[in-house]
Amino acid sequence: MNQKVLILDFGSQYTQLIARRVREHNVYCEIVPYHSNPDLEDGIQAVILSGSPFSVRGEDALDLNLDKYLGKIPVLSICYGAQLIAHKNGGRVEASNKREYGKAELDVKNTNDPIFKHIDPHSQVWMSHADSILEIPEGYEILAGTKSIPIACYKSVSHAHPVYGLQFHPEVTHSEQGSEIIGNFLFEVAGCKADWTPAVFVDETIAELRETIGEDHVLMALSGGVDSSVGAMLLHKAIGDRLHCFFINNGLLRKNEFNEVLDLYEHLGLNIKGIDRTDYFYSELAGISDPETKRKRIGNAFIKVFEEEAKAVPGIKWLGQGTIYPDVIESISVHGPSATIKSHHNVGGLPEKMDLKIVEPLRMLFKDEVRKVGASIGLPDHILQRHPFPGPGLAIRILGDISEDKVQLLQEADHIYIQKLKEYDLYDKVWQAGTILLPVQSVGVMGDERTYESVVALRAVNSKDGMTAEWSKLPYDFLADVSSTIINEVKGINRVVYDISTKPPSTIEWE
DSSP: OOOEEEEEEOSOTTHHHHHHHHHHTTOOEEEEEGGGOOOOOTTEEEEEEOOOSSOTTSTTOOOOOGGGTTTTSOEEEETHHHHHHHHHTTOEEEEEEEEEEEEEEEEESOTTSGGGTTOOSEEEEEEEEEEEEEEOOTTEEEEEEOSSOSOSEEEESSSSSOEEEESSOTTSTTSTTHHHHHHHIIIIISOOOOOOOHHHHHHHHHHHHHHHHTTOEEEEEEOSSHHHHHHHHHHHHHHGGGEEEEEEEOSOSOTTHHHHHHHHHHHTTOOEEEEEOHHHHHHHHTTOOOHHHHHHHHHHHHHHHHHHHHTTSTTEEEEEOOOOHHHHHHTSOOSSTTOOOOOOSSSTTHHHHHTOEEEOTTTTOOHHHHHHHHHHTTOOHHHHTOOOOOTTGGGGSBOSOOOHHHHHHHHHHHHHHHHHHHHTTOGGGOSEEEEEEEEEEEEEEETTEEEEEEEEEEEEEEOSSSSSBEEOOOOHHHHHHHHHHHHHHSTTEEEEEEOOOOBTTSOSSOO
């Protein structure tokens, strides 16, 4: 990997989208906090400045030493970044009555500029700003505006390398030709090469893993999900049986999942041990109804089991994790209220306790890129296209306390739901689906008898990354079939409801 684009993050909610759009053009990029003021190393082809919730006019404005970049390398600045360049170089940025939120029509003044190559003179873009650039600095020219603001895009004419400022957000899908504008900057302006591909990533990662790990051994816990599976296969291709994998059954997996996933991993050639500790996890959850307490109990139990089993594998120096790029980005602080800081969710607490170094083969990939890499190394579709499944498993889909009977009841209902989605060719058209066991009983009539039995809710959503989600418009005949089958075949359930809540305000999971 010789080339990359550097994205300086000022805390925008859209920064990850910028990175995704760049990588969709097969150009490698990395996000770094603006205050890290990174130097221009060999291989950096361009710099992109993100937006921000802050105002360049405020006392708490986020500042950057622009002299390190302007004129030294092609620069694309978006929203706050564009305002910052204008503000610091003699332009005028002010709060205006002509604020823009949402869709606007771009009016391109200079269609010959390379950033607007093959772009319609009038196209829809997405605005999200309170301040407006009212005057550009000396040595800059206006390339585009909108009906509300005269300066929607500007460019330097005095620097050795082009500097562009965009008041709109080309990274969001509402900007109809935004991806093409980003592509024009990458290829027509910055001269990037489209050489960031899954095959290149696989070859480079395997080589790096071999060099980093040497002859050491690696321990890794697998979940059956996409991230841990792809990460494990990359490690396996790099070091073979010196990768030691555990797949722990906590009794909260889907029906038959433990044996099916374990069998699949063995067929893929992984050096894996299946560990069934169902009874231990159930004992730790006995009488617990609070969702957060459930999560903590499960996490602590997992760590204890993992530590116990690891003692039987001497000489381990490394801990493999399925961390992906959003985990890394969200763990880095960007000053400001929009910053979200969270610890990695994979195996919290283990490295410190076990004195192991961490290896994360996927730490620079987004979820969709993980799937592409998995496909390129031959992982089957039913792993790669598997719906996201919560780490605590069915424990947070059983509202209230956990018991073996409740788990089995939910497993049966959920199994019918998932199988029906596949039977109706709907599984791959839904981002995530699951069944929730509610802590209520409902009156029903079966035969000549009145029943008081459990209620389950079906949940299905469509999303790109889980940050927002729309409920899936599943066909009525499908829902009717699922409901009838569950009620007829799962003794103890006499009512099925369908969740039609969006995120936000509701979350995908109920707990």
